[in-house]
Amino acid sequence: MGWKTEHKDQSRQKITASAAELFTKRGFDNVTINDVMEHAGLTRGAFYNHFQSKSDLYAEAVVDAAQRAKNYALENANLKPSDIIELYLSEQHRQGEFACPLAFLATDMRQRESKVRSTYTEVFKKFVTRIQELTGDTEDELEAIKKTVLMVGGMAIAQAINDDELAEKLLKACRDGVNTGISD
Amino acid sequence: MGWKTEHKDQSRQKITASAAELFTKRGFDNVTINDVMEHAGLTRGAFYNHFQSKSDLYAEAVVDAAQRAKNYALENANLKPSDIIELYLSEQHRQGEFACPLAFLATDMRQRESKVRSTYTEVFKKFVTRIQELTGDTEDELEAIKKTVLMVGGMAIAQAINDDELAEKLLKACRDGVNTGISD
DNA sequence: GTCTATAAAGGGATAGAC
DNA sequence: GTCTATCCCTTTATAGAC
Numbered sequence: 001m002g003w004k005t006e007h008k009d010q011s012r013q014k015i016t017a018s019a020a021e022l023f024t025k026r027g028f029d030n031v032t033i034n035d036v037m038e039h040a041g042l043t044r045g046a047f048y049n050h051f052q053s054k055s056d057l058y059a060e061a062v063v064d065a066a067q068r069a070k071n072y073a074l075e076n077a078n079l080k081p082s083d084i085i086e087l088y089l090s091e092q093h094r095q096g097e098f099a100c101p102l103a104f105l106a107t108d109m110r111q112r113e114s115k116v117r118s119t120y121t122e123v124f125k126k127f128v129t130r131i132q133e134l135t136g137d138t139e140d141e142l143e144a145i146k147k148t149v150l151m152v153g154g155m156a157i158a159q160a161i162n163d164d165e166l167a168e169k170l171l172k173a174c175r176d177g178v179n180t181g182i183s184d
Numbered sequence: 185m186g187w188k189t190e191h192k193d194q195s196r197q198k199i200t201a202s203a204a205e206l207f208t209k210r211g212f213d214n215v216t217i218n219d220v221m222e223h224a225g226l227t228r229g230a231f232y233n234h235f236q237s238k239s240d241l242y243a244e245a246v247v248d249a250a251q252r253a254k255n256y257a258l259e260n261a262n263l264k265p266s267d268i269i270e271l272y273l274s275e276q277h278r279q280g281e282f283a284c285p286l287a288f289l290a291t292d293m294r295q296r297e298s299k300v301r302s303t304y305t306e307v308f309k310k311f312v313t314r315i316q317e318l319t320g321d322t323e324d325e326l327e328a329i330k331k332t333v334l335m336v337g338g339m340a341i342a343q344a345i346n347d348d349e350l351a352e353k354l355l356k357a358c359r360d361g362v363n364t365g366i367s368d
Numbered sequence: 369g370t371c372t373a374t375a376a377a378g379g380g381a382t383a384g385a386c
Numbered sequence: 387g388t389c390t391a392t393c394c395c396t397t398t399a400t401a402g403a404c
Contacts (some may be wrong), residue, residue, distance in 0.1 A: 008387065029213035030295050032379060046388045048381070102341075107291045109344035111214045117346040124345055145357040150330065153337015157286075160293035161308055162301040173329040192369065216397060230370045232399070375400070382393075 012050045014040040019061035020068055024099040027108045028058055058112070059119045065101040066123045072098040080184045081134040088151050089171045089178070094158045102127060103155035127152070135182050150174045196234045198224040203245035204252055208283040211292045212242055243300045249285040250307045256282040264368045265318040272335050273355045273362070278342045286311060287339035311336070319366055334358045 018040035022031045033054055034044045051057045077087040087093065088100070102124055109120050131137070131151070132144040154174035158167045202224035206215045217238055218228045235241045261271040271277065272284070286308055293304050312332050315321070321328040338358035342351045 004387075011387075025294075027291065027295060033381085034379075042387095043389060044380095045382085045390070049387060054380070103291075104294070105291055106340045106344045107211065107287075107289055110288070111210060114346065117344070120344060121346040121350070124341070125350070142353065142357040142360060145354050146334065146361045149334055149338045149341060149354065149358055149361075153341055154333045156290045156340055157308070157333060157337055160290045160301070160304060162298065162305040166305070166309070169326065170329050170333065173326040174333055176326060177330045177333075188369075195369075217399085218397080227371060228398095229372070229400085233369060238398070369404105371402100371404075373401085373403100376398090378395105378397085380393105380395085383391085384389100385391100386387105386389075 008050075011040075011042065011046070015042070015047070015050055015057070016060055016064050019057050020065040023058055023061045024065040024101050024104050025096055027105060028054075028112065033057075055113055055116060059116045062101045062105065062116065062119050062123060065099065066126075069098050069100045082179055082182055082184050084134060085151065085178050085182075086175060089154060089175045091168070091171070093155060094167060094171065096159075100152070100155065102152045104159065106152070106156045124148075124152075135178075147178045150177045192233075195224075195226065195230070199226070199231070199234055199241070200244055200248050203241050204249035207242055207245045208249040208285050208288050209280055211289060212238075212296065217241075239297055239300060242296070243303045246285045246289065246300065246303050246307060249283065250310075253282050253284045266363055266366055266368050268318060269335065269362050269366075270359060273338060273359045275352070275355070277339060278351060278355065280343075284336070284339065286336045288343065290336070290340045308332075308336075319362075331362045334361045 015036060019031075019036045022035055022039060033047050036057070037044050037047055047057075051060075073084055073087055077084045092098070093100070093103075102120070105120070109117050112120075128141070128144050128148050131148050132141065135144065135147060137144040137147070151174065154170060158170050161167055161170075199220060203215075203220045206219055206223060217231050220241070221228050221231055231241075235244075257268055257271055261268045276282070277284070277287075286304070289304070293301050296304075312325070312328050315332050315335070316325065316328040319328065319331060321331070335358065338354060342354050345351055345354075
């Protein structure tokens, strides 16, 4: 790979990383291409050398953001399943120290085009599988889905409401619900 | 109340009803004031005789949409708690035949101003109270919150994903989770 | 109170220089 | 490949006629 190609690759990665952060925190409509490019240290015009449209970038950003959230968990949580679940349903997560796109973009998806929604759906399926591994529900998919809803849906609601006390109570309720029956 | 005042009142109600429907289905950014007014049978310019801003209308629309969803449930579900929960976690709800703003607008709230978020939060609290009454968890608020998350969060995710089969499985998992321990 | 017309700003996408 | 400049459309909000 020549240095020019390498340079282009680096720029693309900078754009994706910037998009993953901004889109996950603010959603599709409240982030402009200019925002993404400035945050990546580039200018607006350069964008279309890397992506066909804002929507295409969004789909990639969802995948990248999910990977980043996973990496954050691996670096900051103990390997115990209950610790990973605690981190997901933590105050840090609610306040956006890291952000799972499943929880932060859920109701944003309804308005997005098919490609984006399919990407979101695949990320969700992988999350369920991961929960099955973590909680030992390998033979009970419905139980794993229920726990996933408590995590993803719980965080989605926790970041929506305006009342810190209630949000903490809600997160506790979800932690209790997911951890029932997990002995680590 | 003179006929003029009455007329204005009717217009305002038409606008709120239109907004409740459109905002709940498409979110804040994907609905324009023109959309709302046309759907209400009026023109754009008349809007500011009734509301100060799009955001103000949104806050009222959240309340109105919640009331409409509740009325829909009262008319279409049996009075048995399990039937009301089934209706909430039904295919009809997922496909927007009626729409609970808590589930459909959850991740939209993060970007909204304080007034709107407070409105959403109050509607959420009332929902939890209602679930406490329905499920008999009057002395266990955390249990009621957990069930509310399964309902609201479950529907939020169900309408986000792109896979009908998975969505049905998810709704079933949530119904099972909420109905555990409800004897009607 | 509701209408038409318009102001003013923002943002997606493209053109062309370097 | 990245930049500046710009086109073109949408949208919130206002002005003024009826």
